[in-house]
Amino acid sequence: xxxxxxxxxxxxxxxxxxxxxxxxxxxxxxxxxxxxxxxxxxxxxxxxxxxxxxxxxxxxxxxxxxxxxxxxxxxxxxxxxxxxxxxxxxxxxxxxxxxxxxxxxxxxxxxxxxxxxxxxxxxxxxxxxxxxxxxxxxxxxxxxxxxxxxxxxxxxxxxxxxxxxxxxxxxxxxxxxxxxxxxxxxxxxxxxxxxxxxxxxxxxxxxxxxxxxxxxxxxxxxxxxxxxxxxxxxxxxxxxxxxxxxxxxxxxxxxxxxxxxxxxxxxxxxxxxx
Numbered sequence: 510x511x512x513x514x515x516x517x518x519x520x521x522x523x524x525x526x527x528x529x530x531x532x533x534x535x536x537x538x539x540x541x542x543x544x545x546x547x548x549x550x551x552x553x554x555x556x557x558x559x560x561x562x563x564x565x566x567x568x569x570x571x572x573x574x575x576x577x578x579x580x581x582x583x584x585x586x587x588x589x590x591x592x593x594x595x596x597x598x599x600x601x602x603x604x605x606x607x608x609x610x611x612x613x614x615x616x617x618x619x620x621x622x623x624x625x626x627x628x629x630x631x632x633x634x635x636x637x638x639x640x641x642x643x644x645x646x647x648x649x650x651x652x653x654x655x656x657x658x659x660x661x662x663x664x665x666x667x668x669x670x671x672x673x674x675x676x677x678x679x680x681x682x683x684x685x686x687x688x689x690x691x692x693x694x695x696x697x698x699x700x701x702x703x704x705x706x707x708x709x710x711x712x713x714x715x716x717x718x719x720x721x722x723x724x725x726x727x728x729x730x731x732x733x734x735x736x737x738x739x740x741x742x743x744x745x746x747x748x749x750x751x752x753x754x755x756x757x758x759x760x761x762x763x764x765x766x767x768x769x770x771x772x773x774x775x776x777x778x779x780x781x782x783x
Contacts, residue, residue: 520585520605521542521548522610524623525551525612531571533635534612535549540579542579542582543582545666551584553586572586617764620633640743642743643744644733644736644744645673645746659778661719673712729763733745747763749780
């Protein structure tokens with residue numbers, strides 16, 4: 510008989526800013542915690558206008574809703590006054606965080622910063638758990654494909670269908686067999702969308718029954734939003750890399766834009782460089 514690991518169970522970290530939009534985010538946190546046998550750890554940023562009695566009401570409602578969704582899932586609530594991000598980092602130093610969940614009001618820059626600080630997936634809960642698939646958007650830059658791996662694991666956890674998506678922008682450059690640069694769609698040159706479609710299909714075959722979409726579009730964000738709408742996606746997943754000050758000069762990156770523009774649930778997966 511193998512012994513079970515000791516120590517506290519992993520947690521799903523639920524970050525709520527001043528108690529706003531708690532119900533959908535709480536439901537997602539409980540669903541994820543139940544599937545992974547984790548504890549829901551809530552950090553609730555208290556508004557200055559919120560009285561002690563109001564705080565108690567919010568906590569009691571969360572406990573009642575959690576018990577209704579999953580009677581066996583433990584719920585721990587911590588009240589703070591400021592610094593949701595710093596408080597999340599503090600908790601992550603002493604507990605294993607499997608997932609962080611933010612409510613609808615979360616902004617893109619805040620969500621990507623939390624994913625970067627904690628180095629765990631961050632779910633922005635925008636809509637109730639539904640039957641639609643997970644659409645996983647990847648740039649295929651890393652050979653271990655962390656976005657596809659994490660999305661596949663999340664799809665198995667929630668028993669959801671999965672779509673792999675990759676966009677090639679018209680200015681993307683690939684190399685022909687002689688090593689010369691060539692642009693997508695140029696006559697007689699390698700079409701990168703075809704190459705990546707083949708690679709993505711191989712990965713999809715290895716993952717199981719997964720749909721593959723490769724597009725060529727000037728706007729990756731617009732294309733992701735369109736595909737999510739067409740597929741009625743429940744969750745859209747996207748990778749996030751730490752950006753240098755030079756990279757920030759070129760405007761907001763895809764994950765932050767997607768969080769701010771997508772009305773569906775968005776899962777940000779932190780990705781390091783290799």
